[in-house]
Amino acid sequence: MKKSIATTPEVDGAIASTQMVLLAETLRLGTCYIGFLIWAIGNSKELKKFLEIPEDNKALVAFTVGYPDVEFLRFVACNLARVSWLGEFED
Secondary structure, X not given: XXXXXXXXXXXXXXXXXXXXXXXXXXXXXXXXXXXXXXXXHHHOHHHHHHOOOOOOEOOOOOEEEEOOOOOXXXXXXXXXXXXXXXXXXXX
């Protein structure tokens, strides 16, 4: 992320990464955010160079993606949402 391009880069990065994680879940992939890597990139010029991140860019989010080693037999139980419509609804 270049410093001068976005007005809310952290928010934009969070939204984009959330969408990527949700997409990964639909593909039966597991994810894990790695906040320590963001800290490490911000504090290590060697790591930033190794990852080929330009000097005027900043890493906002890091996460891993892969096939989980376990499979859950069921999901957490939840109740259906109660929805009330205001106004008219057209099909």
